[in-house]
Amino acid sequence: MTLISRISLHRKLILTISLICAFFWSVFSVSWDKDLFNSNGANTTFLILGSLFKPNLSPEILILGVKATFITLMYASAGMLIAIVIAVIFGTLGSGVLFGNSVFGNAIATISRSFLGFIRAIHELVWAFLFVSSIGLSPYAAVFALGIPYGGILGRILADILADAPKNSILALRTSGASRLQTLFYGYLPMVSANIISYTMYRFECALRSSAIMSFIGIAGIGYQIQLSLSDLKFDEVWTFIFFLVAMAVLLDFWSIKLRESMNIPKHERKKMNWVQISQVLAVFLALTTWIYIISLDDASFFGIFTENNLLFAKKFFSSMFGIGVENPAFLDIEQWKNAISLTIETIIMGVLAIGFTAVASLLTVLLASKNVATGQLTMGNSLLTKPFFYLIRGFYIFTRSVPELVWAMLIVFIIKPGIIPGAIALALHNIGILGKLWAEVIDEMDTRPIRNLQLNGANYVQMLFYGVIPSVFPQFLSFLFYRAEVIIRTTIVVGLAGAGGLGQEFKMSMSFFDYTNVTLLLICYIVIVFVTDFLSGLSRKIVKENSAIAEP
Amino acid sequence: MTQSTAIELNSLTVNLERKIILSSLSFTVKKGELVAIIGPSGAGKTTLLNSLIGLNKTTKDEITISNLPLNKYKNNKHLAKKIGIIRQQFDLVGQLTVINNVLAGRLSDWGLFKSLMSLVVPQDKEIALTALKRVGLEDKIYQQTSSLSGGEQQRVALARLLVQKPEIILADEPVSSLDPARADDIISTLTRLASEENLTLFASLHSVELARKYFTRIIALRDGRVTFDLPSSEVTDELLNNLYELKEII
Incomplete structure (x- = not known):
């Protein structure tokens, strides 16, 4: 037993401890005094x-x-x-x-992946x-605005899934004389389609929320x-x-579940009217209606965008973003940089707080939210009390994740004064629903045999819990947490728009003062x-993944 | 003398989903016996073993373990002192280190604090080390269990049993996912350790050769009934042919 391998064994522990330390750092960097709440915060909360x-x-x-739901659906489908x-x-x-694995092939792959990485790094609202x-x-x-970052996210997942597809059947196709393009259509796409479709359905659900917050512009x-x-x-209308x-x-979740169930049945055994067919019809219908709708909107002619006036305007906007013809652009000003960096730190604190809140709240609820526990299968205990909790918490998860972060933030600033804390709470509320569901599914799908044996x-x-459940689910839990952390950091800017402080708030102000060089500076940060x-998340997931087979979210 | 009885079945009947899985089984296993249960798939071998650890609820005193009816055992800690079980290698927690999986056999003796401490600094390390030496794995103490081969994982499970120190070991198809050479190796280790510690071994097996080679007594099950119950030296090829062939006629 060498020292190095002992350290590597504890790498996950070290990782966890650093995460906890980061959370405590963020908790102690914000002030938690009484001033936190609005003067009549308690009344508003009750209201x-x-x-x-x-x-x-x-x-x-x-x-x-x-009507409004229909419009939101249209924008989401178009995007x-x-x-x-x-x-x-x-x-x-x-x-x-x-x-293939040539210099040219690798270069194309790297360029495409970087492009996808860049377009998804910027939030759709930005x-x-x-x-x-x-x-x-x-x-x-x-x-x-919707389509571009979503294309980045979907594209990356497609690239990953294609790259990880089992190589044996592809090799067989190649040896039987198929070209690389043919292997794509005869090998790769059939193999990964189920995976891709269910991920696209999930993204569609997210697109609905993103489409809803387009109200902000x-x-x-x-x-x-x-x-x-x-x-x-009028809070009653809000709800x-x-x-x-x-x-x-x-509804979308239901559609997605039905579609997946139907896809798992072999083609010849499916019923005459099955969800695969229904989905195809629905998809075509949505695609057509959405474009008819968008084109029929007032002055939404696609080529209308490219009028001379607009082009001039766009040119002016981008050149002022790059500081052309601007006196003392923000990104060359040391004072502005100092300001931007302090805002960046504020944003990081908000993100880490949000990740911490999400993790703690999910940890506290996830056991009761898993089917294994609810049916008493995992603990072989009494299931009378756990069942109502199961439905309660699953309902809570669906509810919190259905509401976009921005909407939570707009609600919470009625109670808590604008700043980092309401921003973090808004981010956490939305993500508890997502992380809690992902974690609960990990527990549902875990191998219960070792746990039973421990009981014997x-x-x-x-x-x-400590010898069986936690070691079994922990790597997957961490992996999902990191994945959510990426999303949370990316979304900090959006809750900032609602007055939650950090880079987002400053971004909105600079936009409305036409201070475009500062916008550039903030976007760089x-x-x-x-x-x-x-x-960091990719690195951590690699550490977690060692020796344990983990599915990517 | 009653003291020497390890397992006693008194017309045990188990119905699952309105199907009779075991019908009126009765036999006694003495302390220190090495008993193999054989029979075709679906004969009720696994159900029998599950009943012995209380997974199938039996209302009456049909099962007696070490002279105490099964339903008189207070909880799983109490029963764990008497019975230990080993199955295919899926009973270990793959993400734990080998030593922590072995020390899981001590959980019934440990309090909460000690068991949590042990995840960071293994407690009662000597006991685990001795057990791992006896199964020949002393060089893999701190490896993650999932990185071991199937045969090695089964040895870890054996080491856990040694640490748990039950009076009776139940083995449910312990080697069905291993190749013949490794299966022979694990069964020989299992029977050797059981004889050395004077434990009762009650194992269901697919392999008739292993049962005849290492066990003292063979009980054959078919359709939930005992077809024969003999010392292994008296089990003839004809009996075995009948046991497995009859199933195809039915």
């Missing part, structure tokens, strides 16, 4: 929570909700179509399956701001209604619209922390 149980269900509001096109082109190129500033408030601004939809009702302090968001997420060895409940987080 908001009270109206949760009596949402406004009047016909006018419901009709408004249906997803663009995302799929980007993903198929750059994901395939980035996977390296088309050109893209939206940039588009609105350059081409004006057109529906296309929202559609492209003035696009209609369910988010816009939420924002209007919030500014009128009604939020329930529309929840319903959309639940005379272990009690806590011993079974933002992209740097997103990339550093991605790098």
Whole structure:
């Protein structure tokens, strides 16, 4: 037993301890005094929570909700179509399956992956701001703002899945004379399609939320209604619209589950009307209606974007972003840099706090949220009490994840004064739902045989937890946490837009003061922390992955 | 003398989903006996073993372990002192180190604090070391268990049993996922350790050769009934042919 291998054995422990330290650092870097809450925060809390149980269900509001939901769905579908096109082109190129392991092939793969990495690093709302500033408030601004980063995310997943596809059957195709392009259609795509489709469905659900928050740049939809009702302090309407968001997420989830079930049945055994067919029809229908809708919108002619006026405007915007013809651009000013860096640190603190809150809240609830525990299969204990908790917590997860971070932030700043803490809470609320669900599924799918055996060895409940459950699920838990951490850091800028401080708030201010060189500076800082987080997360996941087979989220 | 009885079955019947899996089984296993259960797939071997550890609820006093009816055992800690079980290698926690998996056999004796401490600094290390030496794995103490081969993992499971020190070892197809040479090796180690410690061994096996080679007594099950129960020296090829062939006729 060498020293190095002993250290490597404890690498996960060291990693965990550093995570906990980072969380405590962030907790102690913000002030937690009484000033935290708004002057009538307690009253507002009662008001908001009270109206949760009596949402406004009047016909006018419901009709408004249906209309707004339709608009949100249209934008989301249009954005997803663009995302799929980007993903198929750059994901395939980035996977390296088309050109093999040559210098040229590797270069293409690296360039494509970097491109995908760059476009997904910037949050869709930031893209939206940039588009609105350059081409004006057109529906296309929202559609492209959605499609571009989603294309980056989907493309990366497609590239990863293609690159990890089992090589044996591909080799067989190659030896029987298939070209690389043919192996793509006869080997790779059939093998990975189920995986890709279920991930795309999940992304579609996310796109609905992203589409909703496009309201922030003035696009209609369910988010816009939420924002209007919030500014009128009509919380009962806010909850009604939020329930529309929840319903959309639940319906999509249902569709996705049914589709996956149906895809697992061999073709000849499927029923005449099966979910694969229904999904195909639905997808074509959505694709057609969405573009008809967008084109039919006022002055949304695609080529209208490219008028001379607009081009001039876009040129002016980008040149001022790069500081051309600007006196003393922000990114050459030391004072501005100092300001930006302190905002960056603030943003990191907000992100780490959010990750910590998410992890703690998920840890506290996840055991009760797993089927294994609810049915008493894992603990072989009494299941009478655990079942209601299971439904309660799963319901809570669905609810919190259906509401975008930005909407949580807009609600929370009514209670807590704008700043880092409400931002972190908003980020955490949304992510508890996602992480909790992912973690609960890990427990559901774990091998229960070792746990049973521990029980036969005379272990009690806590011993079974520490010797069986935790070691089995821990690597996967950490892996999912890092994956969420990447998303959380990327989204810090968005809650900042709602007044939660950090880079986002400053970004919005600079945008409205037309201080575009400062926008550039802030974006540089933002992209740097997103990339550093991605790098650290990738490294940590590699450490966690050692010796344990882990599925990527 | 009653003291020497390890397992006593008194017309044990088990129904699962309205199907009779075991019908009216009765036999006695004396302390220190090495008993192999053989029989075709679906004969009820696993159900029998699961019943012995209380996984199938038996209402009456049909099963007696070390002179105490099974339903009189207070909890799993109490039963763990009497019975230890070994199955295919899926019973170990792959992410733990070898020593922690072995020391899991001590969990019934340890308090909460000691068991948590042991995950960081292994406790009662000497006991684990002795056990690992006896199964020939003293050089892999700190390896992650999932990185070991199937045969090695089964040795870790054996070492855990040595640490747990039960009076009876139940083995459910302990070698069915190993190649013949390794299977022979594990069964010979298992029977050797059981004889050395004067433990009762009650093992279900696919391999008739291993059963005849290493066990003192063979019980054959078919369709939930005992077809024969003989010392291994008296088990003839004809009996075995009947046992496995009859199933195809039915």
